[in-house]
Amino acid sequence: MKLLNPSVRGSSAVLAGALLLGSLTACGGSSNQAAAEADTSMLTLAIDSDSGSFGYDPLRVSAAQRQFFEGLYESLMTLQPDGSAGPGLAEEFSYNADNTVMTLTLRDDVTFTDGSKLDAELVKANLDRRSDPALSAYSAVAKGGAQEITSVDVVSPTEVALTFAKPQPGFENNLTSTTGMIVGKDGVTDTASLAATPDGSGPYTLDPTTVKGSKYVFVKNEESSEASDFAFDKVVFSVVLDPQARANALVSGQADVAMLTSSTVDFAESKGSGVSQIGGTVNTMISFDKIGKTAPAFAEEKVRQAIQHAINRQALVDALHKGDIPAWNALPKDSAGFTEDLETEFAYDPEKAKSLLAEAGYPDGFEFTIIASAQTQTDLQAVQKDLAAVGITMNVKMAASTDEAFAAVATTPLGYSPLNWDNPVGVMYGVVLNGFTNVQKATDEELSAATAELAAAKDDAAAKTAATKLNTRLVESGWMIPLYEALVNQGYNTKKVAPVEFAGTNAYPLLSSYKPAS
Numbered sequence: 434m435k436l437l438n439p440s441v442r443g444s445s446a447v448l449a450g451a452l453l454l455g456s457l458t459a460c461g462g463s464s465n466q467a468a469a470e471a472d473t474s475m476l477t478l479a480i481d482s483d484s485g486s487f488g489y490d491p492l493r494v495s496a497a498q499r500q501f502f503e504g505l506y507e508s509l510m511t512l513q514p515d516g517s518a519g520p521g522l523a524e525e526f527s528y529n530a531d532n533t534v535m536t537l538t539l540r541d542d543v544t545f546t547d548g549s550k551l552d553a554e555l556v557k558a559n560l561d562r563r564s565d566p567a568l569s570a571y572s573a574v575a576k577g578g579a580q581e582i583t584s585v586d587v588v589s590p591t592e593v594a595l596t597f598a599k600p601q602p603g604f605e606n607n608l609t610s611t612t613g614m615i616v617g618k619d620g621v622t623d624t625a626s627l628a629a630t631p632d633g634s635g636p637y638t639l640d641p642t643t644v645k646g647s648k649y650v651f652v653k654n655e656e657s658s659e660a661s662d663f664a665f666d667k668v669v670f671s672v673v674l675d676p677q678a679r680a681n682a683l684v685s686g687q688a689d690v691a692m693l694t695s696s697t698v699d700f701a702e703s704k705g706s707g708v709s710q711i712g713g714t715v716n717t718m719i720s721f722d723k724i725g726k727t728a729p730a731f732a733e734e735k736v737r738q739a740i741q742h743a744i745n746r747q748a749l750v751d752a753l754h755k756g757d758i759p760a761w762n763a764l765p766k767d768s769a770g771f772t773e774d775l776e777t778e779f780a781y782d783p784e785k786a787k788s789l790l791a792e793a794g795y796p797d798g799f800e801f802t803i804i805a806s807a808q809t810q811t812d813l814q815a816v817q818k819d820l821a822a823v824g825i826t827m828n829v830k831m832a833a834s835t836d837e838a839f840a841a842v843a844t845t846p847l848g849y850s851p852l853n854w855d856n857p858v859g860v861m862y863g864v865v866l867n868g869f870t871n872v873q874k875a876t877d878e879e880l881s882a883a884t885a886e887l888a889a890a891k892d893d894a895a896a897k898t899a900a901t902k903l904n905t906r907l908v909e910s911g912w913m914i915p916l917y918e919a920l921v922n923q924g925y926n927t928k929k930v931a932p933v934e935f936a937g938t939n940a941y942p943l944l945s946s947y948k949p950a951s
Contacts, residue, residue, distance in 0.1 A: 471664075471949035471950070471951055472929060472949055473664050473665050473666060473949050474665070474666055474667065475665060475666065475667040475668070475669065476664075476665040476667070476668045476669070476689050476690065476930070476947055477668075477669040477671055477687070477688045477689050477690070478668065478669065478670050478671065478688065478689070478690045478691070478947075479671050479673045479679045479682045479683060479687075479688035479690070479691035479692065480501070480670055480671065480672060480673070480692055481673070481674060481676070481679065481692045481808060482672070482674070482835075483646050483672045483835050484498045484501035484502070484649075484670065485501070485645060485646070485649055486646065486835045486836070486839065487628075488627050488628035488629065489502075489505060489627050489628070489629075489630065489631035489632075489639070490568075490616070490620075490624060490627035490628070491505075491506050491570065491611045491614040491616070491633075492559075492562065492565075492568040492569070492570040492571055492611060492612075492614070492616075493567060493568060493569060493570070494569055494570065494611055495569050495570065495611065495863055495864060495868070495869075496570075496610040496611060496612075496853075496855075496856070496859065496863070497853065497941065498611065499512075499610045499611055499941055500941045500942065500943070500944050501649070501670055502611055502614060502635075503614075503635060503943070503944050503945075504635055504636065504637040504651045504663075504668060504944050505631045505633040505635040505637060505638070505639065505651070506614040506615065506616070506631070506633035506634065506635045507521055507522050507543070507614070507615065507633065507634050507635055507657075507659065508521045508522065508608060508609055508610065508611075508612075508613035508614050508615070509521050509522045509523045509537060509556070509608040509613040509615065510523060510526070510605050510606075510608040510609045510613055511609055512609040512610065512936050512937075512939065512943060513936065513937075514934065514936055514937075514943065514946065515936070515937055516855075516936050516937015516938060516939060517937070518605045518606045518608070518609045521608070521609070521613065522539060522540055522543060522551060522556075522613075522615055522634075523537035523538060523539055523540075523608070524538055524539070524540050525537070525538040526538070526605055528602065531600055532597075532600035532601055532602045533596060533597050533599065533600055533601070534594055534595065534596050534597070535594070535595045535597070535601070535604055535605070536588060536592060536593070536594045536595075537556070537592065537593050537594075537595070538591060538592055539551055539552065539553060539556065539591045539592070539593065540591075541591055542658055543634045543658075544634060544656050545616075545617025545618065545619075545620075545632055545633060545634045546617060546631065546632050546633060546634070546638055546654075546656075547617045547618060547619035547620065547632050549617045549618035549619065551615065551634065552590045552591065553587040553588065553589065553590055553591060553592055553593040554587055554590075555615065555617070555618055555621065556585070556593045556615060557585045557586070557587055557593055558618075558621045558622075559615050559616055559621055560574075560582065560585045560595070561585060562621070562624070563575045563576075563582060564576060569611075569863065569864075569868055569869060570610070570611040570612045570614070570863070571612060572862055572863040572864075572867040572868045573607065573612070573858070573859055573862035573863045573867070574607065574612065575867075577867075578862050578867065580597070580601055580604065580607060580858075580862065580888065581597065581598040581599075582595050582596065582597060582598075583596050583597060583598050584596045606856070607859065614633070615633075615634070616632050616633065617632035617633065617634070618632075619632055620632030620633075634654075634656075634657060635654060635657060635659075636653065636654055636657045636659050636660040636662065636663045636944075636945075637651035637652060637653060637654055637660075637663070637668060638651065638652055638653075638654045639651060640652045640667075646672060646835065647671075647672055648669060648670070648671050648672070649669070649670040649672075650667065650668075650669050651667065651668040651669070651670070652666070652667050653666050653667070662945050663944065663945050664945075664947065664948050664949055665947065665949070668944070671687075671688060673688075673691075674806060674807045674808065675807040675808075676693070676694040676696065676697050676807070676808055677697060677700075679691045679692060679693065679697070680693055680697035680700055680701050680924065683701055683706055683924045683925075683926065684700075684701060684704035684705075684706055686926065688926075689925065689926045689929045689930050690923060690924065690925045690926070690930055690933065690947065691923075691924045691925075692921075692922070692923065692924075693708065693922035693923070693924045694754075694808070694919075694922070695754050695755065695756050695757050695919060695920060695922065696753060696754065696755075697924075698756070698922050698924070701924045705927065706924045706925065706926065706927065707924065707925045707926075707927045707930075707932055707933075708922050708923065708924050708925075709922075709923045709925070709932055709933040709934070709935070710920040710921065710922050710923075711920065711921050711935045711938065711940060712758075712765060712766070712767065712918060712919075712920050712921070713765045713767065713853055713854060713855060713918075713921070713938050713940060714765070714851045714852065714853045714854075714918065714919050714920075714921050714940050715760050715762070715763060715764070715765055715851070715852055715854065715915050715916075715917075715918050715919075716760075716812070716849070716850075716851050716852075716915070716916050716917050716918070716919050717760075717763065717849070717850065717851070717852050717913050717914060717915045717916065718740075718816070718847055718848065718849050718913075718914035718915075718916060719847070719848045719849070719850060719852075719870050719912070719913060719914070720737055720846065720847055720911055720912050720913075720914070721841070721842045721843070721845060721846060721847060721848050721870055721871075721872070721873065722845070722846035722847075722873050722875075723737075723871075723873065723875035723877075723910075723912065724873050724874075724875050725846075726873050727801075727843075727844060727845055727846045728799070728801040728845075728846035730793070730795055730799040730801070730846075731801075731846040731847070733793040733794070733795075734910060734911055735789045735790070735792050735793035736789070736790060736793045736795060736799075736911075737910065737911020737912075737914070738779070738789050738909070738911055739785075739786040739787075739789035739790045739793070739823065739825075740786070740820065740825070740911065740914055741761075741779040741786075741908065741911060741914055742779060742780070742781065742782045742783070742785045742786040742789065743781075743783055743786040743819050743820050743822065743823045743825065744781065744816055744819045744820075744914070744916065745781045745819055746759035746760065746761065746781065746915075746916055746917060747759045747781070748815075749812065749815050749816070749916060749917065750917050752815065753811055753812060753815065754917055754919065756920065757917045757918060757919045757920060758917060758918040759916075759917050760915040760916060760917050760918045761775045761776045761778075761779050761780070761908065761915060762775050762776075762904055762908065762915060763854075763904050763907035763908050763913040763915050764854050764857065764900065764903075764904040764907075765854055765918050766918060767938075768854060768857070768900060768904070769893070769896055769897040769900045769901075770857070770897065770899075770900025770901045770902075770903055770904035770905075771901075771904065772901055772904065772905065774905075775904070775905065775908050779908060783819075783822055783823050786823040787823050787824065790823065790824060790825070795824075796824075797824060798823065798824025798825045798826065799824075799825060799826070800825075800826035800827075800828065801825075801826075801827060801828070801845070801846050801847065802827075802828040802829075802830050802845055803827055803828070803829055803830070803841075803845055803847050803848070803849070804830055804831075804832050804837065804838055804841035804844075804845055804848070805829045805830065805831050805832065805849075806831070806832055806838055807831075809849045810829065810831065812849065812916065813827070813829045813849060814829060816916070817829055827847075839869075842869055842870060842872050843872045843873075847914075848870070849916075850870075851919060852864070852913075853921075853939070853940040853941075855937075855938050855939050855940065857884075857887060857900060857903065858884060858887055858888045861880070861884040861887075861903070862884065865880070865907075865912065865913075866880065866881060866884065875912075877906070877910055877912065879902070879906045879910070880903065880906050880907065880910065880912065882902075883899055883902040883903035883906055884903060886898075886899035886902065886903075887899035887900055887903055921935075921940040923942060926950075927950060928950055929949065929950055930947060930948070930949065930950055931947075931948040931949065931950050931951070933946070933947065934946045
């Protein structure tokens with residue numbers, strides 16, 4: 434667990450769990466007095482994207498939307514404050530001798546918003562959806578994935594068995610996020626209904642005052658036995674795309690917690706806000722089109738390598754992201770696969786970039802368009818200048834809507850997104866190889882082999898070897914064009930909210946981890 438206290442930010446000091454808040458009784462006065470003073474009526478979170486843009490089917494999104502969906506749904510296993518997997522809808526699990534069958538024992542006290550009950554048949558119905566290619570959360574466990582589930586079998590009303598194509602020790606970790614979230618009977622029977630109406634058993638339900646795309650209002654689900662673990666009666670997810678506007682919302686009191694960019698941290702702290710931070714997220718340009726369907730030049734690996742050399746990452750960080758880390762590695766600095774060799778091999782070298790472009794058949798460069806958002810615009814404009822210097826014209830077009838931004842994976846050759854590598858195998862199968870960043874269905878044997886090797890690694894040494902191969906190939910192939918490793922910043926109103934805690938190295942705090950200030 435890596436958690437930076439704002440008072441030591443910049444010193445790179447690592448404080449494990451230093452911000453853990455004691456019980457309310459430890460804050461002075463009697464427990465009754467402290468409880469009476471804590472405001473648990475409502476928590477407003479200013480977030481940087483519309484988590485509900487695809488509706489309320491948790492399987493249509495990735496782990497990055499876990500925090501939003503865990504308000505509405507419960508998972509078979511739950512992410513614990515230390516980052517491990519713990520009981521969820523499944524109170525127990527066990528493996529057979531060769532780790533090819535995992536048996537889950539389900540709770541018998543779970544009711545969904547449609548009135549249906551949790552049982553093994555419902556879990557099977559949910560997991561049998563894994564062949565649907567539209568379900569991002571199931572990319573890694575669907576047919577053909579390295580973590581493929583070959584069958585889901587009902588053992589008894591409260592027991593269900595997952596059979597894998599090959600041994601999968603540790604599979605329970607995959608069930609802690611959206612992959613493990615279970616939809617009620619009505620929702621799984623009529624999945625189209627989930628576009629407008631969630632059907633979960635989570636600690637909150639969706640309030641009618643919700644304004645899709647702008648403000649999502651969750652109110653306590655009195656039918657949920659887990660609701661008591663969540664401190665606030667109402668949670669509002671306020672979608673604020675502009676980073677400065679999110680910081681303004683925090684310091685003005687319109688939001689209690691806000692996702693901050695590094696450029697707004699000093700401003701928020703200067704106004705008295707608290708900031709909790711964690712590393713591990715690499716802001717990366719992602720080659721969506723590796724086969725040249727939308728821009729022929731991107732089919733050439735040397736072109737993608739030329740872009741690697743053309744970008745002055747240190748200048749980008751110095752100008753726009755002070756405190757963050759320039760990145761030539763696809764994986765973060767604390768990753769087992771991190772290697773300083775890439776910092777030399779793909780160092781800023783405009784002449785090398787021009788040479789590679791010429792070798793690829795583009796001596797005069799080429800032109801393409803990238804879709805930007807309020808969050809990415811300034812970074813892309815900086816990259817735009819670097820690329821222009823070697824002859825590449827990158828047109829930066831602001832997304833007119835969230836739909837246009839999401840559609841860019843199919844309409845443009847290059848995108849830009851933060852990637853958290855808390856689970857590299859999950860990211861590779863769920864996002865990179867089979868997921869939404871590869872709608873053109875490109876293949877790379879070395880990437881597939883390195884991912885499979887990492888998934889099968891039996892010890893730390895084997896994992897390090899495989900992760901290094903994976904990291905190196907991601908950069909060498911130009912599938913990933915890393916820019917910088919950002920600290921994830923959660924700003925909070927110190928008078929309303931206790932210091933924000935992260936779950937292990939996961940960049941998104943558990944919704945249950947937000948507690949009122951005493």
